[in-house]
Every structure is written in C-alpha cells, then in structure tokens.
Amino acid sequence: MDPRTVQQFKKGSLEMILLCLIGGGETYGYAILEELNRRSAVLGWAKEGTVYPILYRLQGAGLIQSRVAPAAANGGAKKLYSLTEQGRETLGELLRFWDAYSACVEDFVSAYREKGEMT
C-alpha cells in the first residue's frame, strides 16, 4: 500500500490513540512509544519526532497536563502525562464520533464486499 495512504490514516488517528493511552493512566514519553510500537505494528514504528509534536499540541489545547516527577532509579526526571477534565470530555466526544464514523465506513466496505462476491 502507498505509504502516503498509511500516513494519512495515522495522522488522523494518532491524536485519539494518544488520548486513549494517556486516559488509561498517567504515563511518560518512552512508555507511550513502547506501547504504540507493541500494539500498533500496522501503523509502523512510532518515533519521538511524531509523538512529541502531538503531545505538545494536546497540552497546548488543554486536553492533557504534565508534571515532572523524579525517576526512582537514577535521579533523573520523567514528565508524566494525564488527561485534563476537558481532555476526558473531548475524548468522549471523539469516541462517539469514531463509533459513528467507523460504522459508516464499515457500511460502505461491507456493501462493496457483498457486491464483489456477487460479481
């Protein structure tokens, strides 16, 4: 498949995926990358250069917040992200839209498949 098509799908869904991930519990940059790479092989490898701009945008929009906490191991610090109240509401709206959207797409896909099977 054309990598640009994958890129388009990724661009549209990554924000929602990140909100879902962060909504699941406080987490930090590297853990987000690992989780993305573990669960979304079809989207290709996640990179900091893709994820951090989205994190900055979500934080700028007031959907996520962060706090810097000292890391237990070596005196370093990790920035922990969590959803804000506004983020939780927005994610709820996004998911409702996503349900309607994917049902609509699925409708077209199954109609095509049925027709394809007949011809």
Added chain:
Amino acid sequence: MNEYLRQVEKELRLPRRKKQEVLRDLREIFESAREHGESEADVMERLGPAADYAAAVSVPLCGKRRSGFALPSAFLALAAALIAVFLAAQASRPADNIIGQADAMTQLRVVGGLDPAPLLLAAGVLAAAGAAVLFALHLRRRRREKP
C-alpha cells in the same frame, strides 16, 4: 547528545521557556532510551536531523501564541478615550470673556485648584506613547522569531 541538543536549540524559534521545555524533554528521551539499552546513536537516528526535529516540535508550540497586539491595542484605546474626554471638556468650557456679553448666560468659573483637563491630556499622550513602544517591541520580536 549534547551536540544534538545544541543544534536543536539553535534551530528552535520559540520563546525561551518553550525552548527549555523541548530541550528538557529531549534529555529525557535520551535518558529513557539509555535505560532501555539504546545507544545515543540509535536515538539520534530515530529523531532524524536536528533541524527536522526542531521544525516538527515548533509547529504546535508556536501555533497557539497570543497575537501580541492585544496589549498595545488596549493602550491605544485608552489613549483615544483620554484624549476624547479632554477634547469634550475643552469644548464645554465657557469662553474666558463670557461675563458681560448680553446674549449669554453669565457664568463664573473658579480658576485655581487642580484643573484635571491637562492631566487627562498628559495621560492620553503617555498612553499613546506606551502603545507605540509596545507595537514596536512586538514587531521587533516577530521579526526576530521568524525562521
């Protein structure tokens, strides 16, 4: 790593605080990767050229900036209001030689004490000057931050 950070810093066209945030996050990226057994070279390869990384993070960070025209515009409005009040006060002021003229109502104006009119004018001029300075500063900052 330090060289990479320096290059990113050089490429970032952001206010100081946001720049510091990006660099802090980059240090964490390198540190976390090291904890997971990755080398600095691995991370740098994934991050890509410093200029590209700086450009990618700059877009969301500079997008939501205040227009910067709000404060100077407020000063300008204040200046206009003060000068308008001054002019209105001047217009309603009776002429100095009004006493003795038959067709006008005789008025006595007590001269002395603190006349607020010149103060209004002075405040208006100061506010206008403030607005000019703020506009100039804002334009200079915009020119400097343009990539």
